[in-house]
Amino acid sequence: MREAETGIHISLEVVCGKWKGLILWKLLHKDFVRFNELRRSIDGNISSRMLSRELTKLVEDGLVERLDHQQVPPRVEYKITTYGKTTAPFLNIMNQWGMKHKNLSVSKKEMADLMNSEAESNY
Amino acid sequence: MREAETGIHISLEVVCGKWKGLILWKLLHKDFVRFNELRRSIDGNISSRMLSRELTKLVEDGLVERLDHQQVPPRVEYKITTYGKTTAPFLNIMNQWGMKHKNLSVSKKEMADLMNSEAESNY
DNA sequence: CGGCATCCCGTCCGATACTG
DNA sequence: CAGTATCGGACGGGATGCCG
Numbered sequence: 001m002r003e004a005e006t007g008i009h010i011s012l013e014v015v016c017g018k019w020k021g022l023i024l025w026k027l028l029h030k031d032f033v034r035f036n037e038l039r040r041s042i043d044g045n046i047s048s049r050m051l052s053r054e055l056t057k058l059v060e061d062g063l064v065e066r067l068d069h070q071q072v073p074p075r076v077e078y079k080i081t082t083y084g085k086t087t088a089p090f091l092n093i094m095n096q097w098g099m100k101h102k103n104l105s106v107s108k109k110e111m112a113d114l115m116n117s118e119a120e121s122n123y
Numbered sequence: 124m125r126e127a128e129t130g131i132h133i134s135l136e137v138v139c140g141k142w143k144g145l146i147l148w149k150l151l152h153k154d155f156v157r158f159n160e161l162r163r164s165i166d167g168n169i170s171s172r173m174l175s176r177e178l179t180k181l182v183e184d185g186l187v188e189r190l191d192h193q194q195v196p197p198r199v200e201y202k203i204t205t206y207g208k209t210t211a212p213f214l215n216i217m218n219q220w221g222m223k224h225k226n227l228s229v230s231k232k233e234m235a236d237l238m239n240s241e242a243e244s245n246y
Numbered sequence: 247c248g249g250c251a252t253c254c255c256g257t258c259c260g261a262t263a264c265t266g
Numbered sequence: 267c268a269g270t271a272t273c274g275g276a277c278g279g280g281a282t283g284c285c286g
Contacts, residue, residue, distance in 0.1 A: 049261090
C-alpha cells in the first residue's frame with residue numbers, strides 16, 4: 001500500500017500494456033473460453049506467447065480463473081472472476097472513448113486542434 | 124486507422140504508462156499549472172525528465188496546451204484542452220476503481236480469492 | 247525555472263521454433 | 267491444443283549532470 005496513490009495508478013497496473021485490457025474485454029463478454037478461441041477472437045493478432053503470459057498475470061491477480069480439464073488433447077478454459085468483472089465499468093467507458101476518438105489517432109494533433117477550436121461540447 | 128480496434132486499445136495509448144494518467148488527472152482539477160508546481164503535486168515523485176517527456180507527448184496529441192510566457196526566469200504553464208477534458212469520465216472511474224481495490228494491491232491473489240468467494244456484489 | 251543529454255537497466259513485445 | 271524456450275529489438279523509466 002505504501003503511500004497515497006490516486007487509484008489511477010492502481011487501475012493502470014491492472015489494465016496497462018498492450019493486451020490485458022483487450023483480454024479482459026473479451027472475457028467480459030464471452031465467459032468460458034478456450035485458449036486458442038480467445039486468441040483468435042482478440043484483435044491485433046496476439047501471439048500465443050503473449051496471451052499465455054498475460055493470462056498468467058491475470059490469474060495471479062485474481063481477475064481471471066483458469067480451468068484445466070485434464071484431457072488429451074489439452075482443454076483449458078478461462079473465465080473472468082467476479083472480481084474481474086468489477087473492471088467492466090471503466091473498460092466500457094474506455095472502449096466508448098476510444099471508439100469516439102478513433103479517427104483522432106490518424107493525425108492526432110490536427111484533429112485535436114480542430115476539435116478544440118469547435119464549440120465546446122458538453123463535458 | 125488500419126484495422127478494427129476495440130477502442131480500448133486507443134484509450135490505452137492515451138493513458139497508459141506510469142505517468143500520463145496521473146498528469147491528466149491533476150490537470151483536470153487544476154487548470155493552468157506551472158511545471159514544477161505540477162511536478163510537486165503528482166504522487167510518486169516524478170522526475171523532471173519524465174514529466175517533460177510525457178507533457179511533450181500529451182501536447183503533441185492535443186490533450187494538453189503549453190503556454191510559454193517568454194520570461195526569465197522561465198515561466199511555462201500547462202492547461203488541459205477541451206479535448207483532454209473528454210478523458211475525465213474514464214479517469215474518474217479508473218480512480219474510483221483503484222481507490223476501491225487499493226488494499227488488493229498488497230496481496231492480490233489472496234484478497235481477490237476472498238472477494239470472489241463472498242456473495243457476489245452487484246456489478 | 248524549465249528543461250535536455252547521457253547512461254543504463256528492466257520490461258514489453260514480436261518472431262520463430264519446439265513439446266507433450 | 268495449449269502452451270514453453272530462446273533470441274533480440276523497442277520502449278519505459280530512474281539517476282545524474284548540465285544549461286540558458
